[in-house]
Amino acid sequence: MTTSLTWIITGASRGFGRAIAEFALAGGDNVVAAVRNPESVADLAGAHPERFAAVEFDAADTARAQELVRASVDRFGRVDVLVNNAGRGYIGAAEEVSEADLRESMDLHLFGPAALVRAALPVMRAQRxxxxxxxxxxxxxxxxxxxGTYSAGKFALEGWSEALAGEVAPFGVRVMIVEPSRFRTSFNAPGTLRFAASRSDYADILAAVRADLAGADGIQEGDPVKAAELIVSLAHAERVPLRLPLGAEAVQRIGNAYRRGLEELDQWEEAARGTDFAGVPASVRPV
Known part of the structure; x- marks a missing residue:
């Protein structure tokens, strides 16, 4: 890595965020760590006083997005890479999860990242x-x-980001959506992974899922350090993929989902095509 980059990383105190911050710093980059408790990254500040800054930040607090970007520009003069990493799992059936909990998940996984992107884009566009x-x-x-509660936020983030990628490409700004499987972070740790109160109607249906997710902490097959190395190297590369699955399970399961979708599309293609007006030409779209 020959060119130094300046990173903003949310959730940088642990897991993927911490690993990305450490690897970026090791390569000579600057890092602004957006964390709830700056003391959690005091060791990084001590080891890299010239290239590291910690900013107290709640990733769901959209009102402070501009402040975080300004902190990066004031300290290092630019923003080269924004990593929207903060998140948490919430497990429960649709009837078990309250509206407030669903909205909280959407705030963290969609509205928070969207606010930070909007705050960073003027800087990135000016940099080209x-x-x-x-x-x-x-x-x-x-x-x-x-x-469903967790996936709702991530599905929304991916759809929003896919459109974003086309909007900002003319300005030299790239978008990379990272899709990990199970990695050895604190995602599955007690107190981090949240569970809705179980209803008897769904107890048997969700028993295996609840047990699997609760029992995964510390035995996940994914290595966050290897993931961080790949993400940092791609940020320095000339090209990035729009979507980057991480881990063998993610490659397998996402691939299976695509194949099932194509099979179902083929199965219903004739019926679906038959719902158009007869004789009306297909639309011609700009993209």
Missing amino acids: AGTIVQMSSQGGRLSFPGV
Whole structure:
């Protein structure tokens, strides 16, 4: 890595965010860590006083997005990479999750990242360069019983980000949506992963899912350090993929989801095509 970049990373105190921050700093980059408690990254501040800054920040607090971007520009003069990493899982059936909890998940996984992107884009457009890294999940491409609340935010983030990628490409700004499987972060840790109160109607349906997610802490197959190395190297590369699955399970499960979707499309293609007006030419769209 020959050119130094300036990063803003939310949720940088642990997990993917911490690993990305450490690897970026090791390569000579500048890092602005957006964390709830700056003391959680005091060791990084001590080790890299000239290239690291910690900013107290709640990733769901959209009102402070501009302040965070200003802190990066004031300290390092630019913003090259924005990593929207902060997030948490919430497990429960649709009837078990309250509206307030669903909205909280959407605030964290969609509205918070969107506010930060809007705050950073004027800087990146002026630079004619920048990379936006949206930390999604394999749960942003497929879902299953019990994870609808989490997947809702990640599906929304991916759709919003896919449109964003086309909007900002003419300004030299890239978007990369990262879709990890199970990585050895604190995602599954007690007190981090949240569970809705179980209803008897869904107890048997979700029992295996609840047990699997609660029991995964510390045995996940994904290595956050290897993931961070790949993400940082891509931020320095000439090209980035729009979507980047991480981990063998993510590649397998997302691939299976695409294949099932194509099979279902083929199965219903004739009936679906038959719902158009007869004789009306197909629309011609700009994209």
